Amino acid sequence: MLDSATNRPELPAEIARRRTFAIISHPDAGKTTLTEKFLLFGGAIQMAGQVRAKGEARRTRSDFMQMEKDRGISVSASAMSFDFKHFRYNLVDTPGHSDFSEDTYRTLTAVDAAVMVIDGAKGVESQTQKLFEVCRMRDLPILTFCNKMDRESRDTFDIIDEIQENLAIDVSPASWPIGVGPDFMGCYDMLNDRLELMDRADRNKVADSIEINGLGDPALAEHVPAHLLEKLIEDVEMARELLPALDPQSVLEGHMTPIWFGSAINSFGVKELMDGIGTYGPEPQIQRASPRAISPEEKKVSGFVFKVQANMDPKHRDRVAFVRLASGHFKRGMKLTHVRTKKPMAISNPVLFLASDRELAEEGWAGDIIGIPNHGQLRIGDTLTEGEALRVTGIPSFAPELLQGVRAGDPLKSKHLEKALMQFAEEGAAKVFKPTFGSGYIVGVVGALQFEVLASRIELEYGLPVRFDQSQFTSARWVLGEKKAVEAFAEANKLHIATDNDGDVVYLTRLQWDIDRVARDYPDVTLSATKEMM
Numbered sequence: 243m244l245d246s247a248t249n250r251p252e253l254p255a256e257i258a259r260r261r262t263f264a265i266i267s268h269p270d271a272g273k274t275t276l277t278e279k280f281l282l283f284g285g286a287i288q289m290a291g292q293v294r295a296k297g298e299a300r301r302t303r304s305d306f307m308q309m310e311k312d313r314g315i316s317v318s319a320s321a322m323s324f325d326f327k328h329f330r331y332n333l334v335d336t337p338g339h340s341d342f343s344e345d346t347y348r349t350l351t352a353v354d355a356a357v358m359v360i361d362g363a364k365g366v367e368s369q370t371q372k373l374f375e376v377c378r379m380r381d382l383p384i385l386t387f388c389n390k391m392d393r394e395s396r397d398t399f400d401i402i403d404e405i406q407e408n409l410a411i412d413v414s415p416a417s418w419p420i421g422v423g424p425d426f427m428g429c430y431d432m433l434n435d436r437l438e439l440m441d442r443a444d445r446n447k448v449a450d451s452i453e454i455n456g457l458g459d460p461a462l463a464e465h466v467p468a469h470l471l472e473k474l475i476e477d478v479e480m481a482r483e484l485l486p487a488l489d490p491q492s493v494l495e496g497h498m499t500p501i502w503f504g505s506a507i508n509s510f511g512v513k514e515l516m517d518g519i520g521t522y523g524p525e526p527q528i529q530r531a532s533p534r535a536i537s538p539e540e541k542k543v544s545g546f547v548f549k550v551q552a553n554m555d556p557k558h559r560d561r562v563a564f565v566r567l568a569s570g571h572f573k574r575g576m577k578l579t580h581v582r583t584k585k586p587m588a589i590s591n592p593v594l595f596l597a598s599d600r601e602l603a604e605e606g607w608a609g610d611i612i613g614i615p616n617h618g619q620l621r622i623g624d625t626l627t628e629g630e631a632l633r634v635t636g637i638p639s640f641a642p643e644l645l646q647g648v649r650a651g652d653p654l655k656s657k658h659l660e661k662a663l664m665q666f667a668e669e670g671a672a673k674v675f676k677p678t679f680g681s682g683y684i685v686g687v688v689g690a691l692q693f694e695v696l697a698s699r700i701e702l703e704y705g706l707p708v709r710f711d712q713s714q715f716t717s718a719r720w721v722l723g724e725k726k727a728v729e730a731f732a733e734a735n736k737l738h739i740a741t742d743n744d745g746d747v748v749y750l751t752r753l754q755w756d757i758d759r760v761a762r763d764y765p766d767v768t769l770s771a772t773k774e775m776m
């Protein structure tokens with residue numbers, strides 16, 4: 243067995259055993275099924291089948307919040323913690339909708355590694371590719387799970403080639419499948435020289451593991467039929483010759499991904515993957531921040547908000563802010579400074595998401611995700627510290643690609659509408675712009691479906707029918723520059739100017755030509771398609 247990968251040997255044991263990761267995949271590849279099995283092996287749930295992320299079934303899970311039941315969005319599924327062997331795993335859910343969104347991007351700012359799940363018959367699909375690119379922007383280590391090997395799947399070398407070529411990353415096989423489709427019987431564990439045999443009869447059963455003394459071991463023939471064995475030996479020898487050996491350092495740097503083969507639904511290959519995340523997935527990493535980076539082993543506690551979810555209960559406008567702890571040992575009741583407002587906040591009811599249930603978090607360590615119920619003070623990108631004015635960086639907001647005007651069905655209700663829109667803007671569900679000219683708001687999203695989702699949420703949560711109208715604008719850019727220059731620019735371009743929910747100046751555009759014109763005529767301001775949340 244190779245040494246486990248570490249680039250942080252100085253971490254205290256409690257932090258060093260944490261693995262905070264997300265799963266990236268194309269819809270249907272098996273993310274939900276794999277999550278269930280993680281929780282099953284992590285002892286967090288008694289029986290798989292309780293975390294279905296789709297449809298009715300999910301409602302059988304904990305119903306601790308009104309929002310979960312009513313909206314069918316599982317808050318606890320946003321972050322799940324479980325133990326396996328001596329590791330503590332924190333799995334952060336990536337939003338399921340197929341539009342690439344900044345939600346997804348921000349989720350990936352809260353993790354130290356990603357597990358990429360692909361379907362053995364389909365290989366690298368579009369959504370996987372997009373999410374992979376985001377991981378690469380952050381140099382996240384990636385571990386790959388090739389799922390559904392119990393079905394007719396592609397040739398193993400082809401799958402590996404495709405990943406190497408499409409994603410430009412070295413792939414090193416951690417296991418090798420034996421047989422395909424109906425013949426699939428398990429894997430040869432290339433890291434430990436073990437045979438893992440799948441039990442098709444019992445889907446929740448952990449595979450038998452048989453120690454093998456290398457490929458020449460006659461014991462192999464007792465378990466693997468001759469025709470499969472011959473191919474296995476040939477394949478593994480060829481793989482060892484042609485494919486790179488697992489290099490933990492290269493995995494940490496995001497240049498190489500180890501790949502495990504398995505079948506999530508048959509609980510097969512999952513344990514090996516979990517071991518792999520423990521061994522090669524890194525411990526909590528240094529967090530980028532301004533004016534200095536934050537190291538997880540620092541004694542003082544700090545963390546940042548990467549996601550906000552609003553409550554459904556109209557009487558209590560409660561939200562849960564999901565905070566990734568960046569350093570220290572957090573204890574319930576601690577007073578932390580909310581850096582943006584410089585106000586102290588007593589964190590008395592933090593929540594830890596132990597898969598089966600939501601529990602009060604008595605403590606947490608760097609790497610953990612805690613939920614902090616609040617009334618809207620905590621926004622995405624906010625930093626909490628024990629007093630130091632640190633601000634976590636790298637949590638951007640992207641310019642929307644679609645804009646529409648929005649009006650309340652009943653004009654007397656526009657104040658209500660404003661409140662609703664501000665809430666969604668703070669949750670990061672949409673961009674909301676108030677044009678300086680005229681009345682009303684312009685809402686910006688990344689995918690068209692989001693307008694429908696917004697309209698139905700505003701109606702459901704605020705009892706407010708709304709109408710979206712075509713806007714003359716198609717895109718928006720933040721205006722950056724010296725305060726004076728920005729003000730002069732805004733004054734000269736009133737018809738195009740709006741402010742976002744933080745009060746920052748935005749330039750609404752119709753055509754690329756508008757943007758080019760500004761670049762030409764106003765050299766002292768810059769139009770930006772992203773904004774750092776702060």
Ligand code: GDP
Nearest residue numbers: 269270271272273274275390393505506507508
């Ligand atoms: P998600 O959309 O990525 O969350 O995918 P799901 O976990 O919901 O799985 C999509 C479908 O594939 C479901 O019908 C699963 O039962 C099925 N599935 C998941 N894993 C496997 C597997 O290992 N083998 C087979 N044959 N089907 C699987």
